[in-house]
Amino acid sequence: MSYCIYLRKSRADRDNPMCTEAEVLSRHEQTLKDLAFNRGYKIDKIFREVVSGETLAARPQMQQLLSEVEGGMWEGVLVMEVERLARGNSIDQGIVAQAFKYSNTLIITPNKTYNPANEYDEEFFEFGLFMSRREYKTINRRLNAGRLASVKEGNYIGSIPPYGYKKIRLEGKKGYTLEPVPEEAEVVKLMFKLYTQDNRIGMARIRNTLNQMGIKPRNGDSWTIASIRDMLENDVYIGKVHWNKHKVIKSTANGSIQAKRPRQKEYDVFDGKHPPLIDEVTFNKAQYYKSLNPANPAQGTMRNPLAGILICSKCGKKMIRRPHSKCEDYVICPTVGCPNVGAPLEIVENRVIEGIKIWLNDYIVKTKNLKPELKIAENKPIIEQIDKNITKLNNQLTNTYDLLEQGIYNKELFLQRQKTLIDEINKLQTERERLTSEDDANRQKEELKQKLIPQIQKLVDVYYTFDEPSKKNKLLKSVFNKIYYTKDTRNSRISTVKDNFTLEFDAKLR
Numbered sequence: 001m002s003y004c005i006y007l008r009k010s011r012a013d014r015d016n017p018m019c020t021e022a023e024v025l026s027r028h029e030q031t032l033k034d035l036a037f038n039r040g041y042k043i044d045k046i047f048r049e050v051v052s053g054e055t056l057a058a059r060p061q062m063q064q065l066l067s068e069v070e071g072g073m074w075e076g077v078l079v080m081e082v083e084r085l086a087r088g089n090s091i092d093q094g095i096v097a098q099a100f101k102y103s104n105t106l107i108i109t110p111n112k113t114y115n116p117a118n119e120y121d122e123e124f125f126e127f128g129l130f131m132s133r134r135e136y137k138t139i140n141r142r143l144n145a146g147r148l149a150s151v152k153e154g155n156y157i158g159s160i161p162p163y164g165y166k167k168i169r170l171e172g173k174k175g176y177t178l179e180p181v182p183e184e185a186e187v188v189k190l191m192f193k194l195y196t197q198d199n200r201i202g203m204a205r206i207r208n209t210l211n212q213m214g215i216k217p218r219n220g221d222s223w224t225i226a227s228i229r230d231m232l233e234n235d236v237y238i239g240k241v242h243w244n245k246h247k248v249i250k251s252t253a254n255g256s257i258q259a260k261r262p263r264q265k266e267y268d269v270f271d272g273k274h275p276p277l278i279d280e281v282t283f284n285k286a287q288y289y290k291s292l293n294p295a296n297p298a299q300g301t302m303r304n305p306l307a308g309i310l311i312c313s314k315c316g317k318k319m320i321r322r323p324h325s326k327c328e329d330y331v332i333c334p335t336v337g338c339p340n341v342g343a344p345l346e347i348v349e350n351r352v353i354e355g356i357k358i359w360l361n362d363y364i365v366k367t368k369n370l371k372p373e374l375k376i377a378e379n380k381p382i383i384e385q386i387d388k389n390i391t392k393l394n395n396q397l398t399n400t401y402d403l404l405e406q407g408i409y410n411k412e413l414f415l416q417r418q419k420t421l422i423d424e425i426n427k428l429q430t431e432r433e434r435l436t437s438e439d440d441a442n443r444q445k446e447e448l449k450q451k452l453i454p455q456i457q458k459l460v461d462v463y464y465t466f467d468e469p470s471k472k473n474k475l476l477k478s479v480f481n482k483i484y485y486t487k488d489t490r491n492s493r494i495s496t497v498k499d500n501f502t503l504e505f506d507a508k509l510r
């Protein structure tokens, strides 16, 4: 493996009156050569930046270095300080950080070695933070052109190798490819075999089998269906490489920009240089079985505002959304053979909101004439009576001592009498506690009502201002436990038939 040195003077060097620029550079060169010698690094090239440009565009040596780094030519670059690589603006820093990261090239300074592959290398991470800057996007194109050429050749350009493989540098050439990791490769083969053999099993049972066998995924303790699904559909296992499989999509959430890398539906596939683990027949079989059991399309993003809250009144299952390609989405009961008939989601949703309005009006009318204060303190008079009785009994208890002293009670009678009184006091105290907590519970219920009525009112007012089903869903769940759905008439084209269902609300408030 070979290393190179990058020399560039900084502004501080230039302002140093004690020595000339040439002296500074040659001293740095010696320092880095010593460093390489001590660590056994073989230096094959020295880049000397003689112009003093602050931007990448003004630094031809840096541009040359970067294109070689991107090509994976160097194991590491020796430099006096990280800042010497990119001291200009954040865009330049982003480009540099990205190039080092993708090619997995070390940055070696006399103080510290930065390993971009190590995401826990915080300092590098901070340096690389600039990568998420928006301006980076435009300048990114040049980098991408190089990476695309690399994929077309069949190289692996991802930063993390898929399970079953490790990333290796191509011998004598630029770029990387994949090499099977024997024990992981066996797991990949087993997974495909279980999924496609004659007595095939589903992903959930594959997950259980792997977990029971004590086989661990690379990250984490146990396998998930999602990770198994990802692997079963990854054609890297039949020797392919991809371009644009994960496109970065930026979105704003909570005021900050978040980058997501969802899997693209369309991406370019090329023949990779790495050996396949699975034959194409098996792989295609797996794709066929997988198509029979498609992933929940709503995964991650909720599409049904009634999810988890609309319940089938006939079997108690949560009603689910069934997407329709030709007409509108339906909500249906997931139980096979359940007599409850589904209805268009939008109609059900509208009826839910209408129903809430009616429910709320009824509730307000119903509770208007009740005097809540009374219920809160319903037990107060009884508690007061109990308190009086307890005081009386305590007095009697004190009296027993007098009676004993006066010789009216003998010792036996005294103890018996005392026990009776104490038992009675305890009984009353227990009853007192029960009544007090009943009053407390009523008070809490009343407080909840005070809060929930305006909340339901708000729900009705703002519901349609939300576009996101997940927000609507949260709103509904904040005030209702369940909404029971019943429909006995089968659907036809007549809209009044579609609408022929009943809803029953189970509010958090009663």
Ligand SMILES: [Zn+2]
Pocket: 312, 313, 314, 315, 316, 317, 333, 334, 335, 338, 339, 340
């Ligand atoms: Zn049902």
